[in-house]
Amino acid sequence: MQTPDWQKALAGGFSRVADLLEYLQIDPSAVSDHTRANAQFPLRVPREFASLMTKGDPRDPLLLQILPTASEMAQATGFSIDPVGDSQAKQVPGVLQKYHGRILVIATGACAIHCRYCFRRHYPYAGATAGERQWSEILDYLQAHPEIDEVILSGGDPLMASDRKLERWLQRLASLPQVKRLRIHTRLPVVLPQRITPELLAMLEKCTLDTLMVIHVNHPNELSPAVAGALRAVRAAGATLLNQSVLLRGINDSCDTLVRLSTRLFEIGVMPYYLHLLDRVEGAAHFELDEAASRRLQRQLLSKLPGYLMPRMVRETAGIPYKRPI
Ligand SMILES: *Cc1c(COP(=O)(O)O)cnc(C)c1O
Numbered sequence: 001m002q003t004p005d006w007q008k009a010l011a012g013g014f015s016r017v018a019d020l021l022e023y024l025q026i027d028p029s030a031v032s033d034h035t036r037a038n039a040q041f042p043l044r045v046p047r048e049f050a051s052l053m054t055k056g057d058p059r060d061p062l063l064l065q066i067l068p069t070a071s072e073m074a075q076a077t078g079f080s081i082d083p084v085g086d087s088q089a090k091q092v093p094g095v096l097q098k099y100h101g102r103i104l105v106i107a108t109g110a111c112a113i114h115c116r117y118c119f120r121r122h123y124p125y126a127g128a129t130a131g132e133r134q135w136s137e138i139l140d141y142l143q144a145h146p147e148i149d150e151v152i153l154s155g156g157d158p159l160m161a162s163d164r165k166l167e168r169w170l171q172r173l174a175s176l177p178q179v180k181r182l183r184i185h186t187r188l189p190v191v192l193p194q195r196i197t198p199e200l201l202a203m204l205e206k207c208t209l210d211t212l213m214v215i216h217v218n219h220p221n222e223l224s225p226a227v228a229g230a231l232r233a234v235r236a237a238g239a240t241l242l243n244q245s246v247l248l249r250g251i252n253d254s255c256d257t258l259v260r261l262s263t264r265l266f267e268i269g270v271m272p273y274y275l276h277l278l279d280r281v282e283g284a285a286h287f288e289l290d291e292a293a294s295r296r297l298q299r300q301l302l303s304k305l306p307g308y309l310m311p312r313m314v315r316e317t318a319g320i321p322y323k324r325p326i
């Protein structure tokens with residue numbers, strides 16, 4: 001079978017810090033030593049995403065999301081390997097249930113981009129992609145819990161799976177009458193818009209479940225015309241589009257940036273959903289904005305945005321049965 005274009009683009013992404021810095025015309029002395037951080041969680045970024053960064057700017061808000069730095073090796077109290085209690089929430093391999101009526105399926109462990117603040121950067125993704133046996137266990141779990149009417153495909157990034165695999169997953173989920181809604185949590189349309197293939201669009205259009213796609217954008221600079229085009233096509237295929245962001249110090253912790261993000265998302269058919277306070281994962285302490293500053297920012301945003309463009313500011317806390325509003 002021919003390799004799809006998006007997989008070729010993925011393979012051509014940056015995986016060496018030196019190559020990325022050279023492409024961005026940034027002198028290595030302008031950034032901190034990345035060696036140990038990179039060994040722990042290696043750089044990965046598609047060229048499309050890198051092309052949206054400003055050349056020569058070591059503080060570019062897209063670059064800061066993905067560049068390994070020495071700050072990640074600093075010890076910080078309260079930051080751990082499993083900050084949101086994923087290991088306690090695992091029901092069967094690859095399934096997390098924390099909330100009523102919906103499960104989250106770790107469909108694949110892979111991502112197209114490695115975000116330095118990712119709360120799953122230490123998650124023990126054993127199998128790369130959920131296989132046949134695992135899917136039959138997932139279906140058994142659903143049938144044993146008839147109150148579950150929504151399935152969230154997450155990961156990693158579920159759109160890293162091939163269209164063929166996705167189609168089989170969708171068919172199997174749609175075969176259970178209890179499942180009403182399918183949610184896809186993905187960053188791929190943003191970091192690699194070619195992933196929105198005609199085959200994927202046809203699949204979404206055909207799907208009998210109510211489909212939501214929850215994308216992940218932190219800064220308005222991520223929303224290029226190519227990304228906007230891909231997302232408009234997803235919407236035209238009938239999916240509801242929502243966005244979640246993570247509040248990141250030095251990247252999107254300004255009222256102006258977040259107002260522009262919400263406004264631009266709406267222009268391309270995406271509704272703001274969550275603005276997450278950082279999950280306190282080891283290696284990400286330097287991205288955290290404290291809760292008092294977060295609340296100040298929330299008040300500023302509320303006074304600038306219409307209600308429907310205001311993302312819900314939440315913090316995920318292990319053991320609490322919902323994402324806690326701030
Ligand atoms: C975040 C999350 C969800 C989704 O929560 P919503 O509030 O419905 O968006 C579901 N399951 C798990 C395990 C989660 O971590």
Ligand code: SF4
Nearest residue numbers: 111114115118156187
């Ligand atoms: S799971 Fe999401 S936040 Fe984490 S590295 Fe992958 S794309 Fe980034």
